[in-house]
Amino acid sequence: xxxxxxxxxxxPVPSSSSDAKSAKLGSVSxxxxxxxxxxxxxxxxxxxxxxxxxxxxxxxxxxxxxxxxKSVDDMPSPPPRTFINQLPDWSMLLAAITTIFLAAEKQWxxxxxxxxxxxxxIDPFGIGRIVQDGLVFRQNFSIRSYEIGADRTASIExxxxxxxxxxxxxVKGAGLLGEGFGATPEMSKRxxxxxxxxxQVLVERYPTWGxxxxxxxxxxxxGKNGMRRDWLVRDSKTGEILTRASSVWVMMNxxxxxxxxxxxxxxGEIEPYFLDYDPVVDEDSRKLPKLDDSTADYVxxxxxxxxxxxxxxxxxxxxxxxxxxxxxxxxSILESHELAALTLEYRRExxxxxxxxxxxxxxxxxVGDLGNAGGLECQHLLRLEDGxxxxxxxxEWRPKHANGFGNMGQIPAGSA
Numbered sequence: 001x002x003x004x005x006x007x008x009x010x011x012p013v014p015s016s017s018s019d020a021k022s023a024k025l026g027s028v029s030x031x032x033x034x035x036x037x038x039x040x041x042x043x044x045x046x047x048x049x050x051x052x053x054x055x056x057x058x059x060x061x062x063x064x065x066x067x068x069x070k071s072v073d074d075m076p077s078p079p080p081r082t083f084i085n086q087l088p089d090w091s092m093l094l095a096a097i098t099t100i101f102l103a104a105e106k107q108w109x110x111x112x113x114x115x116x117x118x119x120x121x122i123d124p125f126g127i128g129r130i131v132q133d134g135l136v137f138r139q140n141f142s143i144r145s146y147e148i149g150a151d152r153t154a155s156i157e158x159x160x161x162x163x164x165x166x167x168x169x170x171v172k173g174a175g176l177l178g179e180g181f182g183a184t185p186e187m188s189k190r191x192x193x194x195x196x197x198x199x200q201v202l203v204e205r206y207p208t209w210g211x212x213x214x215x216x217x218x219x220x221x222x223g224k225n226g227m228r229r230d231w232l233v234r235d236s237k238t239g240e241i242l243t244r245a246s247s248v249w250v251m252m253n254x255x256x257x258x259x260x261x262x263x264x265x266x267x268g269e270i271e272p273y274f275l276d277y278d279p280v281v282d283e284d285s286r287k288l289p290k291l292d293d294s295t296a297d298y299v300x301x302x303x304x305x306x307x308x309x310x311x312x313x314x315x316x317x318x319x320x321x322x323x324x325x326x327x328x329x330x331x332s333i334l335e336s337h338e339l340a341a342l343t344l345e346y347r348r349e350x351x352x353x354x355x356x357x358x359x360x361x362x363x364x365x366x367v368g369d370l371g372n373a374g375g376l377e378c379q380h381l382l383r384l385e386d387g388x389x390x391x392x393x394x395x396e397w398r399p400k401h402a403n404g405f406g407n408m409g410q411i412p413a414g415s416a
Contacts, residue, residue, distance in 0.1 A: 089172055127169050135275045136218045138171035140236055143211045151400070153206035156339050157324075160319045163231045166217045174273055185253070186265040191255050194227070195349070196318050198248040200281045201342040205242050206387045212236040218275040222248050225262045229272065230280040246281040255351070284343050288392040290380040296359035300328040301385075303356040316350040321391045329395075330356035332370040333378070337397035340375075346390045348384075355385045374399060 128139030147158040178188030214236040220227040231245035251260045309320045359381040380393035
């Protein structure tokens with residue numbers, strides 16, 4: 001009977017209604033627990049649902065592995081859900097990030113294996129450093145593409161901005177920068193600021209795009225109430241001297257806009273940083289003439305400062321004056337000559353509401369034949385519309401691609 005029941009579980013056979021009912025119950029029971037239970041008056045018995053006759057191949061019996069019976073109660077229960085076992089697999093995430101970084105590093109290293117130039121190793125973005133016993137400040141500048149002009153060389157305004165930047169960083173590096181624009185702490189207490197009264201610049205060669213220039217600057221006394229600041233600009237790769245500049249500064253009260261004597265407290269701050277040395281540019285003692293409409297060859301009117309032309313002291317930056325002066329220089333000179341020397345005398349400050357005029361007189365050649373002339377000299381005047389003088393100036397020009405002035409001026413020992 002057991003064999004019949006086992007066979008019936010796989011192959012339907014004719015049976016009585018009771019047997020059919022038992023087989024139906026057995027199939028349901030097998031789907032739930034793997035066994036069939038049938039109650040009768042004779043007792044209880046269990047039959048495996050997976051039981052079957054041993055298979056034969058070519059008449060020989062073959063053993064078949066049957067699954068191990070397990071009840072639902074014997075299955076291990078899953079671990080309780082906690083915060084820890086719900087976290088993602090961080091090891092896989094870390095492996096993915098590592099793979100990405102390794103691939104990026106490989107691509108970066110394959111971009112350029114060419115050796116770098118020695119001048120490219122210089123950091124052009126540093127704020128400079130104090131050298132020569134703390135008396136000289138040195139800073140490097142890289143000539144950017146937006147700092148060059150039509151001649152593919154740095155403009156005079158670019159060079160002047162470098163001079164101004166090193167002057168301010170010198171004060172900052174010495175620990176003397178107060179609240180004002182280049183003012184010391186004692187100057188800030190008294191509302192005093194520095195203003196430039198005279199500037200001389202000699203340009204022997206203009207740097208080009210990509211060049212790195214090295215600017216040295218230092219200060220010295222100038223009379224009882226003035227200070228002289230000098231600059232020396234070199235090619236950082238070759239050491240060639242490119243530009244020399246010297247300037248004289250005095251103090252002004254930023255509230256009254258009047259010149260002031262140097263207080264003893266301020267003198268005590270700045271005198272330890274004075275370098276007792278001759279100017280790097282020999283002073284041009286020639287008097288700068290005053291121009292007017294009758295003596296000027298070229299006049300440009302209606303010049304007005306923009307908001308970006310003002311510095312933190314609310315007056316026009318002195319570098320802007322140079323651009324205004326050159327507004328009245330004839331185009332024939334600008335096309336055939338380059339600026340070789342510049343002398344400026346600052347006589348009055350300019351505010352944001354000022355309207356100016358630029359006047360230029362040319363000497364050393366006929367005005368109608370400036371393009372074929374050799375060395376040229378021009379006189380300049382920048383004035384307000386009411387005639388008040390802002391800046392007097394003199395410029396010297398040489399034909400483009402000509403040699404510079406040679407070794408002019410002096411260089412402080414040890415600044416190289």
